[in-house]
Amino acid sequence: MPAPVTEEQSRLDRHALLDAAERLFYARGIQAVGMDEVRAASGLPLKRIYRLFATKEDLVVAMLRNRDQRWRGNLAAYVEGTADPRERVLAIFDWLARWFAEPDFRGCAWTNAFGELGTSSEPVLAEVRSHKRAFHDQIAAWVRPTGIPSAEPVHLLAEGAIVTAAITGDPAPARHARTAVATLLEAAAPEPG
Amino acid sequence: MPAPVTEEQSRLDRHALLDAAERLFYARGIQAVGMDEVRAASGLPLKRIYRLFATKEDLVVAMLRNRDQRWRGNLAAYVEGTADPRERVLAIFDWLARWFAEPDFRGCAWTNAFGELGTSSEPVLAEVRSHKRAFHDQIAAWVRPTGIPSAEPVHLLAEGAIVTAAITGDPAPARHARTAVATLLEAAAPEPG
DNA sequence: TACGATAGAGAACGACCGTTCTCAACGTCA
DNA sequence: TGACGTTGAGAACGGTCGTTCTCTATCGTA
Numbered sequence: 061m062p063a064p065v066t067e068e069q070s071r072l073d074r075h076a077l078l079d080a081a082e083r084l085f086y087a088r089g090i091q092a093v094g095m096d097e098v099r100a101a102s103g104l105p106l107k108r109i110y111r112l113f114a115t116k117e118d119l120v121v122a123m124l125r126n127r128d129q130r131w132r133g134n135l136a137a138y139v140e141g142t143a144d145p146r147e148r149v150l151a152i153f154d155w156l157a158r159w160f161a162e163p164d165f166r167g168c169a170w171t172n173a174f175g176e177l178g179t180s181s182e183p184v185l186a187e188v189r190s191h192k193r194a195f196h197d198q199i200a201a202w203v204r205p206t207g208i209p210s211a212e213p214v215h216l217l218a219e220g221a222i223v224t225a226a227i228t229g230d231p232a233p234a235r236h237a238r239t240a241v242a243t244l245l246e247a248a249a250p251e252p253g
Numbered sequence: 254m255p256a257p258v259t260e261e262q263s264r265l266d267r268h269a270l271l272d273a274a275e276r277l278f279y280a281r282g283i284q285a286v287g288m289d290e291v292r293a294a295s296g297l298p299l300k301r302i303y304r305l306f307a308t309k310e311d312l313v314v315a316m317l318r319n320r321d322q323r324w325r326g327n328l329a330a331y332v333e334g335t336a337d338p339r340e341r342v343l344a345i346f347d348w349l350a351r352w353f354a355e356p357d358f359r360g361c362a363w364t365n366a367f368g369e370l371g372t373s374s375e376p377v378l379a380e381v382r383s384h385k386r387a388f389h390d391q392i393a394a395w396v397r398p399t400g401i402p403s404a405e406p407v408h409l410l411a412e413g414a415i416v417t418a419a420i421t422g423d424p425a426p427a428r429h430a431r432t433a434v435a436t437l438l439e440a441a442a443p444e445p446g
Numbered sequence: 447t448a449c450g451a452t453a454g455a456g457a458a459c460g461a462c463c464g465t466t467c468t469c470a471a472c473g474t475c476a
Numbered sequence: 477t478g479a480c481g482t483t484g485a486g487a488a489c490g491g492t493c494g495t496t497c498t499c500t501a502t503c504g505t506a
Binding site: 299300301 | 483484485486
């Protein structure tokens with residue numbers, strides 16, 4: 061048997077595959093990218109791809125889950141670098157502003173997947189909802205210590221900024237949302253002075 | 254010549270076609286619906302469809318434009334039924350709440366189209382941007398007389414509510430956004446008393 | 447060195463899609 | 477009435493896609 065695919069090799073393959081799939085699917089859409097292109101970009105033979113993920117749908121779900129971990133991890137790392145609760149909530153929008161300015165920014169991968177597959181793939185829909193719930197809960201946890209009575213406006217401003225920046229191609233919505241959140245913070249409990 | 258397709262007939266055909274196309278594309282996505290299904294739903298022969306619109310892409314753009322007119326028209330009719338400037342801005346979110354509660358609500362047709370075709374169809378992208386700009390400008394015109402210094406937060410809250418209601422399937426974001434806008438109105442120029 | 451299990455490369459398969467073409471049917475006008 | 481021009485129905489075409497299969501090369505073992 062020639063190199064019967066060690067477990068370590070599988071881990072590396074899986075990583076390369078998810079990485080290539082994410083790049084392609086995010087840049088051009090899921091339906092627009094064929095499995096043959098994923099094969100070429102990942103450098104893996106089609107056979108090995110299908111041993112790791114039985115269907116394209118499985119691969120899409122795994123890549124969304126993988127992206128969720130990294131994306132929310134990066135957000136949390138950035139935001140939690142700020143100690144003051146109010147500044148911390150504002151930092152969410154600083155992080156968004158940086159993201160929007162990245163050259164390959166193309167909006168929210170999960171919202172895009174919903175637009176593409178929302179009705180036709182139950183597993184993808186579940187993954188999208190799971191990500192959005194986690195993002196919402198993350199924000200709620202950061203908002204709680206600030207005195208704002210509800211986290212919902214902060215969450216909605218973030219979602220609105222993401223979709224608007226994506227479609228217009230302009231990162232300004234991050235600033236606008238940040239300003240609005242600052243106003244809400246003021247309204248909830250004005251700074252002394 | 255048997256009924257050489259009068260101009261009046263063309264108008265009716267066009268209407269039936271755009272209507273069927275909008276229903277199908279909105280419910281199940283653009284790429285997921287084939288032209289043959291559009292033919293069956295519209296009752297028009299394929300030949301006549303392709304005389305009205307040379308390509309599927311043309312049909313998609315026309316249906317988005319058609320929907321834009323109706324959708325923003327309905328919004329404006331509802332909102333402008335309220336005289337008081339502040340109440341009028343809040344009415345935007347009452348209208349959204351009703352829309353979110355419709356049984357076939359599936360989010361923003363333009364955002365969904367962006368997620369699906371944003372990179373692969375220049376004309377569709379242009380139509381999506383045109384709609385979003387018009388929606389933004391509509392909101393800005395309603396916000397101007399209220400004293401809120403910027404319309405951006407109202408717009409971002411609306412966009413965030415739409416995408417969140419679509420993905421979660423819960424119309425509550427309309428209420429949350431409305432409450433947030435009320436707070437911003439208060440903060441901008443508190444009611445006397 | 448001979449064997450056998452497995453891997454990689456890519457052809458093949460079946461389904462579907464957007465678009466065009468064929469052809470019989472029909473209404474209109476000479 | 478007969479010929480023509482246009483229509484509708486749907487077959488056909490060329491292409492693509494997800495997935496599977498074939499075939500050959502390779503490597504560890506005996």
